[in-house]
Amino acid sequence: MKYIWCSPSDMGPNHVSDSSSLYVVRSILDPNDYLKTIGRLRMDVQKEVLQTMLKKANVVKNSSTFLIDNNHQVILASDMKAFPDFELPDSTSDAVTAQWQNDNNYYLYRALPSSQWSMVTVIPLNEVVQQSRQLRNDLLFMLVIVTAVTYVIAYLFSFSVTRRITQLTRRLRDVQNGNFIALAQTQGTDEIGELISTYNYMIEQISRLNKEQYKLGQEVKSAELKALQSQINPHFLYNTLDLINWMADSGMNADIKKVVKALSRFYKVSLSNGKDVITLREELQHVTFYVQIQNIRYENKITFENLVPDEFMDNRIPKITLQPIVENAILHGILGKPGREGTIRITAYLEADTIHLVVADDGIGMGDQQLQDARAGISKSRHSGSGYGVKNVTERLQHHFGPSFGLTYESKWGEGTKVNISIPVTREED
Structure with a gap:
């Protein structure tokens, strides 16, 4: 044996005891005869050093580690105050390692080489259970944290995707309702970003085509209305020229001058330098x-x-708005009376931001069916131009001012007719 651990009591009765140390002893052999011992070398090891080493063996809280001799006497402990009573089982007599437990503790036994000592670690079972619970709780806590972080990351990622999809879906619904609204350009470079870019390009093209179509439609509508407008007065011109011819044959030269002067002024206002909208003064x-x-x-x-x-x-009104209505009042109202005479009165009043022009006559009026036809824009007149002239007035008013403006009728057979023309309050700068 090269060296051996021993306690002060193992050194014999004549040895001066030192309770603060343990010894490591080695024999010194005679160099001429290795079988002969000529002395012993002793090295003192402070118990505090060994006690620190024993404490490091306590991996479980409140556990204790003991050094015991072959008589099961405690030589040194990690905690000198914790000397639990325990007995080594018979299985440890020749064993190098062993383990067992009772109701309260769990024991780990290991024999130390080069000595008669052994090391026993006592672990309280409640500490093992508590540490296992703590470990379980820590693992659960970490699992909750990892799950929460994973959920937040997944939510942010999914929100980034679904938000853009939701915006795109909402904008597509707006397109169905006729609202062409583009999305923000900074929407990523993934597939959804490509969809949004394609959508924005589509909206841009549709908006451009709609504007072109609207402009073309306005031009076509204006051309149609001008064409209808040009058809209003030819029959009147024909009848007036026929009247002038008759007056010339009758020698009514002074009256011819009046007719020609009124006719020239009439057509001067009709032309209005190519303007479609004139003042109410000019129209009257x-x-x-x-x-x-x-x-x-x-x-x-x-x-x-x-x-x-x-x-x-000074309010603005499409030209040749009142003349077809006055013409109807004369041809279908006043001339239908037995005396072929009557009165046409034009009044106006303001309601909210709308001017109402009322053309009233005391002619023969209209029956229920005629009134329904007039409100529906249906004309069965024998006089050329009078029917579509009034219909043209309604279309031109709505073309310039919107569908909320136009004509309304009130009439009673034998009492006369009132035509209400609604136009917005406007000025030349509007």
Whole structure:
């Protein structure tokens, strides 16, 4: 044996005891005879050093580690105050390692080489259970943390994807309703970003085509309305020229001068330097010239009253709006009476931001079916131009000002007719 561990009690009764140390002893052999021992070398090891080493063996809280001799006496402990009573089982007599447990503790036994000592570690079972629970709780806590972090990451990723899909879906619904709204350009470079870029390009193209189509439609509509408008007055011109011819044959030269002057003024307002919208003052002058010519034709049996307030005179109105209505009042109303005479009165009033022009006559009026046809824009008149002239007025008013404006009718058979023309309050700068 090269060296051996021993306690002060193992050194014999004559040895001066030192309770603060343990010894490592080695024999010194005679160099001439290795079988002969000539002395012993002893090295003292402080118990505190060994006690620190024993404490490191306590991997479980409140556990204790003991050094015991072959008589099962405690030589040194990691905690000198914790000397639990335990007995080594018989199985440890020749064993190098062993382990067992009772109701409260778990024991680990290991024999130390080069000595008669052994090391026993006592672990309280409740500490093992507590540590296992703590480990379980720690693992559960870590699992919750990892799950929460994973969920947040997954949510942020899915939100980034679904948010853009939701925006794209919402915009597609808007497209179904006619609202062409583009999405923000910074939407990523993935597949959804490509879809959004394609959608924005589609919206841009559709908007451009819609604007072009709207502009073309407006031009076509304006051309159609101008074409209809140009058809309103040819029959009137034909009848007026026929009247002038008759007056010339009858030698009514002074009256011819009046007719030609009124006719020239009438068509001067009709042309209006190519403008489609004129002032209400100009429109009333246009109607006045028309009635003057008709009075020459029908022997001054038509009384025309212009009661429109001056404050409305600068308001804008599509040209040749009043003349077809006044023409209808003369041809279908006043001339239908036995005496072929009557009065046409034009008044105006303001309601909210809408001006209402009322053309009233005391002619024969309309029956229920005629009134329904007039409201529906259906004309069964024998007089050329009078029917589609009024229909053209409605279309032009709605073309310029919107569908909420136009004509409304009130009529009673034998009492006359009222036509209400609604236009917005506008000025030349509008």
